[in-house]
Amino acid sequence: MKHLLSAADLDRTSAIEVLDTAARMAATQGREIKKLPTLRGRTVVNLFFEDSTRTRISFETAAKRLSADVINFSAKGSSVSKGESLKDTALTLQAMGADAVVIRHQASGAPHRLAHAGWVGSSVVNAGDGTHQHPTQALLDAFTVRRHLVGTADEPDGVGKDLTGLRVAIVGDVLHSRVARSNVQLLHTLGARVTLVAPPTLVPVGVEAWPCDVSYHLDDVITDQQPDAIMMLRVQRERMGADGTGGTSFFPSPLEYTRTFGLDARRMALLPEHAVVMHPGPMNRGLEISADAADSPRAVIVEQVANGVAVRMAVLYLLLAKEREAVA
């Protein structure tokens, strides 16, 4: 494996291998000494064209726990409109000798270009591109689901297992969500059944080709399907009203959204006892998720963050700790 660009790059076997490796990594993170010498001498560049402190810190922590050298390259604002192009930035990184580039970019496909345009020879990890993919988020979500719903007393992380038979509801702004796209693919690959729940305005045209069901009614999905996990997506503020550029809102009002698609105490009570509540963060409390739901014992939102480090350690390990390829 050279790059991780999309959840679609992972088949069942390789997805399970990443999750199992992450379980081993997570086990080391309970120790007093968390740092491993595994990637000593390797250089990981965090190339962030878009603000995301939490994702950057998660990748940075993962790389440092594996003893890699980390260079943070915040390129926000220096992308297309002014200053350096992605290509020139890439050539700079190549000159610095980056072994892996972790890229977050507002343009869908930018990591794909970085990996395949011939600009760099490094491994490329997609840390979120536009409205396309965020594969490590999907991996950490799958890791969290597996640990809670598949793990046993003997094997708490569910090592070696997939998610066959589990039902997962993903609720909210699917249209603009790379988290939803990645999760639909990965959860399906791992055998889970996914239902997307959103107002029709926030479901993309072409969704019929995705391996999932689509519903416009959250209460029906909760009652009829009794999902084992429910994942609430962040609703971007700018989607709610006129966006100032003549755009039109995707739903009438925040209040109506919350009433129809928000996870609150009443809906929590309708979920099965074992169901876990997830959110990729940052949350809009009171909009897509109420404080009751976010702070309930069934919410695994903080744990998702911790699992993010283990999953990213696993991805960096699998990308970088291997035979160096002959330079062509």
Next chain:
Amino acid sequence: MSSGTVLPSDDPRGSASPPATGSEVLGAPEISRALTRIAHEVLERNKGAADVVLLGIPTRGLPLAHRLAERLVAVEDGLDPDRLVGSLDVTMYRDDLHRHPTRTIGETELPPGRPAGIDDAVVVLVDDVLYSGRTIRAALDALNDLGRPRAVQLAVLVDRGHRELPIRADYVGKNLPTSVAERVRVHLVEVDGVDQVRIEHGDGGDSRAEVAR
């Protein structure tokens, strides 16, 4: 991932097909006798086994550690098997990761009966073959991150020579002089379905996988 291939997991130690070539140097009875002898040496040297922790190095060091523990428990009264055996994966401490396909990471698990870990214990590292010494160097580093044992000792089923580091074994089942071109294959019932140690005449190119042992 996007290379289109499934992640490789061809750990050379994980291949489990009994060999058809080469010659057997140890059979099941010899292996059993060697382990029994090592168990007695451990007890003798440490004046019992009260503080001893056997840490097997996956893949084949782990079943060997379990077999040694059985023998210790059988000989020495009052030993708690739950405090005796653990596993120590050294993959993430290797200095030769870039020379191999991606290695699957094994499990590190301290004995469940020892919540305090390995501090002040006598750790006996258990592995199947001692070769370059690099695995043991990685194990010492891994151990370092887990705690501070009072002493660390090394037990191996086979010592085939060709050390690249100043490391020696405290307990050796069999010294086996070999050439670098040869491979030593240890097969255990728990992993491979059969107990035997064989020497194969490698073609040199493949023997790189053995260098790190």
Next chain:
Amino acid sequence: MTGTEHLLRGVAPLGGDPTDLLLADGRVAAIGPDAAARARTDARVLDAAGLVALPGLVDLHTHLREPGREDAETVRSGTRAAALGGFTAVHAMANTTPVADTAGVVEQVWRLGRDAGWVDVHPVGAVSVGLEGRRLAELGAMAHSAARVRVFSDDGHCVDDPVLMRRALEYVKAFDGVVAQHAQEPRLTAGAQMHEGVVSAEVGLAGWPAVAEEAIIARDVLLAGHVGARLHVCHVSTAGSVEIVRWAKARGIDVTAEVTPHHLLLTDELARSYDPLYKVNPPLRTAEDVEALRAGLADGTIDIVATDHAPHTREDKDCEWAAAAFGMTGLETALGIVASVMVDTGRMDWAGVARVLSSTPARIGRVDAAHGRPIAVGEPANLTLVDPAARWTVVPEAMASASRNTPYGGRELVGAVRATFLRGRPTVLDGVAVEPGEHA
């Protein structure tokens, strides 16, 4: 007009029976057995056996980028590429810098074309001042300038204001002009990057829905019918658009439509590569759309093929998809693609190719006094010779255009331009450009 006479031996006009053609004094001087007899002794004899003669190709939709973006293309480099593609006339779109919205700019482009000498350059005039869609440009002044503009278009932008569109359609009737509409409802396509459908949903690029094109075409054909004006629809790209044009023609509305070579060949699946070479406006559509376009071209619903040749510099394409410019080059590959997807598949004969790439575009652009003429004695010697059997592979680096943004690199095409004659003078011989002045 005097110069070298050319005797083309064994050539097949429109793919018919082989014969001899004598080109003299800028005209077709003789056809058939007596052509050789009537040739001067110093006439150049060309063995054209196996070649098909077509009237010189006419492109109704070319971006030559000059003035303003001479780093991407100039009138000289673009028209040389056109000649190599078999063209003898091109219509240069108005979205230059400054915009071709005055008599001054269109005359400048026209003169640059004349001075370059590769093809006849007919400037397209902007419909609205600065392509801004607010008020009419000086359509009459452009029509009556030396450039004699007959085609008006805000191409790159849609004339989305229905009142402005109505006025433009009406106004150009006075000088037999036509409005060529870039049909794209702007509010439905804000930020759009590719065809909206299964692929866009997966790759996360903002969708350009088919309805944004079809809604404008539907409105425009109704407007054209209402005011009795001539409408031309640029780069039709969807099956639905073909249906609307078919319906409008059945109603007797005076509408013509064009399709580009790339919409006849490529699909939105290519966007999965995120390679901006495949980013174009209107976007590449689905395989079903491609099939509907081919069928529409074959049955005459779509009148012509136009290249929408849109050269861009390296830096405008060697970047992430969203940052890249829309458009692809097309002059040098147009004939090969039409031959490959229409002739080689048996859907169209060479007379059909002459219709969609020469006579009909010439008539729509009102340049049919000189171009798109029958191959007959006395007609202007604007001719293209095609080797219908030649297989060739597109090499971007070998293109004559100043830009390299062809999406066909490495693709094999059937049918190659071997020679082009502009008023009897060869601009291309043996597939190689003949610099003006090389031959008297």
